[in-house]
Amino acid sequence: MGAYTLLRVERGGLEPGIPGQFFMLSPPGRLLPRPMSVCLAPPGELAFLLEVVGPGTRALAALDSGAELAVFGPLGNGFRLDVGRPLLVGGGVGIAPFPYASEALGGPRAVLGFRSAAHAEAAALVPQAEVVLEPTYVTECLPGGEWDVLACGPEPMLERVRALAPTAQLAWEAPMACGYGGCYGCVVEVEGRLKRLCVDGPVLEAAA
Ligand SMILES: Cc1cc2nc3c(=O)[nH]c(=O)nc-3n(C[C@H](O)[C@H](O)[C@H](O)COP(=O)(O)OP(=O)(O)OC[C@H]3O[C@@H](n4cnc5c(N)ncnc54)[C@H](O)[C@@H]3O)c2cc1C
Ligand code: FES
Structure with a gap:
């Protein structure tokens, strides 16, 4: 997909979740799982759009067709879809x-x-x-x-959107090791309060 890779995975019995939720994908080798947003969810499949930025995404993007991949999710809070415009x-x-x-x-x-x-x-x-x-x-x-x-x-874009549209829903990023609230690796400060982005987000109201 141009400069990105679209990784398509058979989803077996996994639910795709709602847009904005993510899955933890375990790259082959001894790497920790990496969080990836659900990009598409056609019947029986999940697809993820990857940008190769380091060892995890490089290993995922290099997977051969038919390779096995451990996938865990859906996780986190997705976007509210009860919006008018x-x-x-x-x-x-x-x-x-x-x-x-x-x-x-x-x-x-x-x-x-x-x-x-x-x-x-x-x-x-x-x-x-x-x-x-x-x-x-x-x-x-x-x-x-x-x-x-x-x-x-990226964060500067989200900060600008927050300033322009105070009712926006913003999907943030933080490094995540577990994805389900156990490691506190993804803690971010929002308006003076600490939040675990994997369970309190990744989608947060701009006004949160
Ligand atoms: C909820 C969520 C959904 C995501 N969805 C996608 C997606 O759909 N597609 C996609 O390509 N990526 C996505 N990411 C980002 C992706 O998970 C990270 O970039 C991942 O850690 C890359 O692993 P790596 O081993 O290739 O690179 P790493 O070695 O982990 O990192 C390479 C570089 O990126 C920086 N970095 C790593 N992770 C993050 C992060 N989360 N935020 C800011 N900088 C970081 C590091 O400091 C380093 O400079 C998502 C992240 C989150 C939290
Ligand atoms: S990634 Fe472990 S607590 Fe959020």
Whole structure:
């Protein structure tokens, strides 16, 4: 998928969960599992959009067809889908939950930002997405009016969305070792309170 890898997994008896939830994927070798958002959930399958940034994603992206993979989930809190005028706002591999979210919401408006045309090829997974390429930032191209924003992307993008749309739902990232609340590796401070992002998030209300 352009600069990213779309990893398709047979899901056996696993439920796909709701958009914004994630699975822990155990790369082969002695690596800890890595959290990945559900990107698509066609019957019998789960698909994940990966950006290779280190050993875990490199090993996952290099899996041969038919290889076995340990997958655990769905985990965390996904996006609330009871919204009237949804607008998907994504940056980079942060668009990963939006193909599934777009399907669940009936193809809402989506504005997705990428750092190159090769990365932007992934926008084809989100119907009718408007693509913004750097040096323009996606937050400079949001439509006017009142929207129920669902956002996922790098932290500076989420902070900008929070400032522009105080009712937005934001999907955050933190390094995660367990994914179910046991290790406290994913603790983040939100408005002066500590939260385990894997169980309290990854989706948080902007006003939280
Ligand atoms: C809920 C959730 C959903 C995610 N969904 C996806 C997804 O759909 N697709 C995808 O490609 N990635 C996703 N990620 C991020 C992915 O899990 C991490 O980038 C992963 O740790 C990469 O593993 P690695 O071994 O390849 O790289 P690592 O060696 O773990 O890290 C490589 C570099 O990335 C930085 N880094 C690692 N993890 C994070 C993090 N979580 N936040 C910020 N910086 C980090 C490290 O500091 C280092 O510079 C998600 C993360 C979370 C928390
Ligand atoms: S990843 Fe272990 S507590 Fe959140």
